[in-house]
Amino acid sequence: MGVADMKIGKEGDQLVTHALGSCLGLMVYDPVIRIGGLLHAMLPLAKINEEKARTNPYMFVDVGVPELFHQLYDLGGQKNRLIVKAAGCGKPLGDNEAFRIGERNFTVLKKLLWKNNILLESEDVGGTFSRTVFFDLLTGRTTIRSNGQETEL
Amino acid sequence: MNEKDKKKIFSQVQNFPSMSGAAAKLLALLDDPDTTPGQIEEVVRYEPSLTANILKLSNSAYFGLPTKVGSVKQAIILLGWKRVTQVVMTSCVSALMAKPIVGYELPAGELWRHSIGVSIAAEMLVKELKLQSAHEVYTAALLHDLGKLILGSFVKSELSVIEAKAADGIAFDEAERLVLGMDHAEVGAEILKSWSLPAEVIEIVRWHHDPGRAVKPTVGIDIVHVANVLCLTMGIGIGREGLRVELSPMVTARLGLKPAVLEIVASQTLQWVDELRDMFKK
Numbered sequence: 001m002g003v004a005d006m007k008i009g010k011e012g013d014q015l016v017t018h019a020l021g022s023c024l025g026l027m028v029y030d031p032v033i034r035i036g037g038l039l040h041a042m043l044p045l046a047k048i049n050e051e052k053a054r055t056n057p058y059m060f061v062d063v064g065v066p067e068l069f070h071q072l073y074d075l076g077g078q079k080n081r082l083i084v085k086a087a088g089c090g091k092p093l094g095d096n097e098a099f100r101i102g103e104r105n106f107t108v109l110k111k112l113l114w115k116n117n118i119l120l121e122s123e124d125v126g127g128t129f130s131r132t133v134f135f136d137l138l139t140g141r142t143t144i145r146s147n148g149q150e151t152e153l
Numbered sequence: 154m155n156e157k158d159k160k161k162i163f164s165q166v167q168n169f170p171s172m173s174g175a176a177a178k179l180l181a182l183l184d185d186p187d188t189t190p191g192q193i194e195e196v197v198r199y200e201p202s203l204t205a206n207i208l209k210l211s212n213s214a215y216f217g218l219p220t221k222v223g224s225v226k227q228a229i230i231l232l233g234w235k236r237v238t239q240v241v242m243t244s245c246v247s248a249l250m251a252k253p254i255v256g257y258e259l260p261a262g263e264l265w266r267h268s269i270g271v272s273i274a275a276e277m278l279v280k281e282l283k284l285q286s287a288h289e290v291y292t293a294a295l296l297h298d299l300g301k302l303i304l305g306s307f308v309k310s311e312l313s314v315i316e317a318k319a320a321d322g323i324a325f326d327e328a329e330r331l332v333l334g335m336d337h338a339e340v341g342a343e344i345l346k347s348w349s350l351p352a353e354v355i356e357i358v359r360w361h362h363d364p365g366r367a368v369k370p371t372v373g374i375d376i377v378h379v380a381n382v383l384c385l386t387m388g389i390g391i392g393r394e395g396l397r398v399e400l401s402p403m404v405t406a407r408l409g410l411k412p413a414v415l416e417i418v419a420s421q422t423l424q425w426v427d428e429l430r431d432m433f434k435k
Contacts, residue, residue, distance in 0.1 A: 101415065
């Protein structure tokens with residue numbers, strides 16, 4: 001799946017997203033009914049381009065994340081069972097306010113989760129590497145490939 | 154610094170394929186204000202794939218017009234010289250940049266996607282910042298990473314040394330310079346010199362990572378510098394280099410860059426990039 005995209009899957013599926021730079025990769029899994037969703041959102045807030053947000057809500061963290069949860073609820077996912085993991089949100093070298101897109105993506109995510117009493121199980125965010133996420137919906141296992149290394153999230 | 158590598162790199166620059174004959178002829182014609190649409194059509198007539206690409210691009214939403222373009226002549230009249238030059242360059246570069254790039258670990262088509270992404274983002278930035286900028290910005294953005302085509306195999310063979318240097322928190326292009334004696338921006342500029350491209354284009358390519366070292370700072374250099382970093386943060390052509398690029402605070406201050414401008418440009422760029430990429434996939 002590409003940038004500004006979301007996929008929902010079930011047991012037997014593997015969801016993969018490549019090249020997370022400053023974008024947020026969010027993995028949500030219900031281990032009982034074995035369904036999950038992966039969101040690859042690019043920007044923090046939809047208000048920057050509301051027309052785009054209407055045609056593609058997955059571009060933005062503030063509308064894409066609730067959409068992911070709602071779709072999982074519609075399929076029988078239960079909030080108290082959901083396992084939530086985050087990856088991406090990197091930043092170029094140097095300290096530049098305008099380029100803190102990744103940090104802002106992660107901040108908006110944390111606020112949303114906090115408001116809804118949802119905990120983040122684990123995260124691999126920040127830094128200057130590109131990340132690829134492999135999300136296995138049989139086990140909920142999430143693997144991150146980054147700079148030639150693979151780690152489990 | 155590795156003098157042996159540098160020598161090998163220069164010899165590859167000398168042996169690098171020249172721009173296609175038709176493209177070179179067209180660019181020369183497009184530079185001449187006395188050229189007629191008929192002359193352009195004459196060159197393109199014998200290049201079926203170039204004709205097809207000119208028509209496809211002219212009918213794309215990004216370059217597009219409200220009326221459907223059916224002939225090259227019509228495309229020239231309706232789009233104008235500047236746009237047609239860009240369309241020709243876009244078409245020529247697509248063939249060159251379609252293959253996977255080793256070393257930088259870019260899969261097939263990704264360097265091309267990054268190149269058009271930076272071109273589109275650069276144009277959008279010029280528009281959003283209400284700047285005066287010459288048409289070479291698009292062409293230079295399209296060609297800014299050409300050097301990776303040569304440097305990739307050198308990066309691959311020295312990857313562990315480059316990674317060790319970059320681990321100290323320096324930019325990837327700086328690590329290239331320290332280990333190989335040259336970075337991809339310099340290699341790209343050397344190729345474009347051998348193609349006899351305009352000096353403005355060469356300068357933008359040469360300094361797109363290091364605008365502070367340009368003798369004469371230009372809006373074009375600043376814009377492509379920022380557009381490149383923006384596309385990398387969006388994951389467009391990010392590869393092994395990652396986000397290990399140094400953003401010049403001088404440039405962002407000079408442009409008065411605000412987060413909102415970057416985000417608007419990012420939100421618009423993605424759609425155009427995917428549209429143009431899909432067009433060339435067929």
